[in-house]
Amino acid sequence: MPNKVFFNFLFLLIFRHRSKHIAIFIISTLVVILFSSVMLLSHAIEQDAQASLSAQPDFIIQKMHAGRAVETPVEWLDELSEIEGVSSALPRVYGSYFYTPNAEYFTLVGIDLFDRQISESLERLVKDLDVKDFLAQPSMIIGSGVKTHLDKFYYKEHYTFRTPAREKREVSIYDSLLSETNIVSSDMILMEESLARDILGVDEELSTDLVLYVPNELEHDNVKEKIILLFNNIRVIEKEELSTAYAQMFNYKGGLFLLLYMVVLMTFILILYQRYSMISSSDKKEIGILRALGWSVNMVIRLKIMESLIVGLSAFVLGILLAYGYVFYLDAPLLSEIFLGNANLSNKITFNHSVDFGLLTLLFLFFMAPYISAVLIPVWRIAITDPLEAMK
Amino acid sequence: MILLSNEVIIFLFVESLLLLLLSIAFINTLSIYSKWDFNASTSLQYRLEKRAYLVVLIIVVSLGFKILLLPYFSFMIDQLSAMVPGAMCGAGVLSSNEYGSTLLSLKVVTLFLTGAWLILNSEDIKAPAYPYFKIKLLLFIMIYLLVVFESALDILYLINIPTGAPVACCSSIYGAITGGSPLPFNLDITRILILFYLFYLLSVVSSLARYSFLNTVANLLFLYIAYFAVVYFFGTYIYELPTHQCPFCMLQAEYYYVGYVIWGTLFLGSFFGISAFILKLIIKRELSYMYRLSLVFNTLFVSLVSVYVLVFYLKNGVLL
Helix, strand or coil: CCCHHHHHHHHHHHHHCHHHHHHHHHHHHHHHHHHHHHHHHHHHHHHHHHHHHHCCCCEEEEEEECCEEECEECCHHHHHCCCCCCCEEEEEEEEEEEEHHHCEEEEEEEECCCCHHHHHHHHHHCCCCCHHHHHHCCEEEECHHHHHHHHHCCCCCEEEEECCCCCEEEEEEEEECCHHHHHHHCCEEEEEHHHHHHHHCCCCCEECEEEEECCCHHHHHHHHHHHHHHCCCEEEEEHHHHHHHHHHHHHHHHHHHHHHHHHHHHHHHHHHHHHHHCCCHHHHHHHHHHHHCCCCHHHHHHHHHHHHHHHHHHHHHHHHHHHHHHHHHCCCCCHHHHHHCCCCCCCCCCCCCCCCHHHHHHHHHHHHHHHHHHHHHHHHHHHCCCHHHHHC | CHHHCHHHHHHHHHHHHHHHHHHHHHHHHHHHHHHCCCCCCCHHHHHHHHHHHHHHHHHHHHHHHHHHHHHHHHHHHHHHCCCCCCCCCHHHHHCCCCCHHHHHHHHHHHHHHHHHHHHHHHHHHHCCCCCCHHHHHHHHHHHHHHHHHHHHHHHHHHHCCCCCCCCCCHHHHCCCCCCCCCCHHHCCHHHHHHHHHHHHHHHHHHHHCCCHHHHHHHHHHHHHHHHHHHHHHHHHHHHCCCCCCCCCHHHCHHHCCHHHHHHHHHHHHHHHHHHHHHHHHHHCCCCHHHHHHHHHHHHHHHHHHHHHHHHHHHHHCCCC
């Protein structure tokens, strides 16, 4: 094992040749920052998406007509809730509302405040929610993206919606949602169910879709089969399918990036190889002196490998730290738009800190494996320099 | 779609990089092996000796990465279980086509030989006249051929993972649903456990007494029985569910990745135990630290799995 003196010498050597290492160090750091911030970001978004999915119902059932989803009759619930294993079956009412001043779509969601599950989860999202106060007059809770847009046109207290029957409904703004939930709630407006029905024009006996909760995961396949046998023309969406779809989507975006980035990495390897292959006469002299002092070739190899390992590792660590700061403290400006898109309301998101060991290993392998491979041959070439020839 | 999974891309990228490096070393090895004569003082021998440094350097580095890649491989197939319908953990993904289990066993064997090579190399460098140089190169040629075969299997396995059709999950592979005893030689759990602790004792005694052959046999038997003991007995205490029998689920975050420690210590313990004998045959000398390490890792492994049972018993007052 190399001892203290060895490391002392090693660091002195790196410090002495700092001008040679600094370029490699800077490029390496940049390379690491770029790909690790993309990977950290995609990982963070996926985690957020999966976390919000875990609170979702296990099945979503939509009525299909000519290949399009249409409003689903609420009376189906009677039959659905009789399937064994289903703990609760509920109708949902939601839809898009076109906000004329800015030509944007808001997502209107009707909620049943008398459902304990819903009111409990709502209390976690909104501070000091007073249900009685909320229901006293038509009111809504809005996402932060919606709030920005309404504020722009001075709708501070209330906003007047138009129903499909061209009636006006004035709805007061009760509160806005916390920005931690932004990834799903930025463009969302929550309001009482019957109010949402009015504004979206959904009849009492219809709903946008139906949801089922099936707590036992082992029952899911059976339940799905029974649902399909019950009705014609329906689409059944299972939670696991959504989760798989999310995973595939993020893998696809990240994977495409990684494939393209491999080209960058290859170029980087070549540069590294070239840089370390250039052996200056002073380098040669140094190795010659070491060999003359009795160092073996193996020791010189170890010294040189350690030298580039330290440069590479410190660049890797610094790069990861900077990328971490960029994604989680600065909220990844510019880059986040690639992943989120802003087809709907522009989304201002704070990401929840999420890094796992698997991701770090992935980044480590992706950078360090090519880095080390690139320096092997140049290091060997330096180490076998003939001492006599080197000192001439 | 599987090939666009981030873990798979990184895995194949690093694998092919290592294959490239090892191929460079392999080509050099062939010429060194045929012309090597340590006692000659020709310029050819001098050049070969210089090239030998490169070969050894490349092998050490890439085999080091290979060691890292095996746990990464299991991590990768565990991650893929999110994308393969029906799979709840790595077991389903691994058995989703005919290449999976062969590939995993091949990887373990390669890792085993790799470890032996690295130890042989360190002994070789310490000795003045490179006494094991030719054996070392032969062993490397063997490892290289295995690695080439392994890389081909890697690709075959990964492109044949189905993403449309559902695969079996671990409870159907490991027999909790299908019924029938999955244990070898008609053993039942009690006998497996007796054998488990007996073989452990045998390996302890034989390594303390430095009976290298007995130690190898004991470790081989221990490895075999320990696999079944963990999957069919100790695993159920890790999952705290009597019907959950799976060697892969314990690699997941829900169980604090304890599977990596369990399988890692078992592998290391048996590796040092078994290779102590093989290396003794080659270098004609006892490597006492091998016995020590084997003892340490086996003990770690046995106490870790036993603690799970003990804690469960103390908490609940019953056994599963």
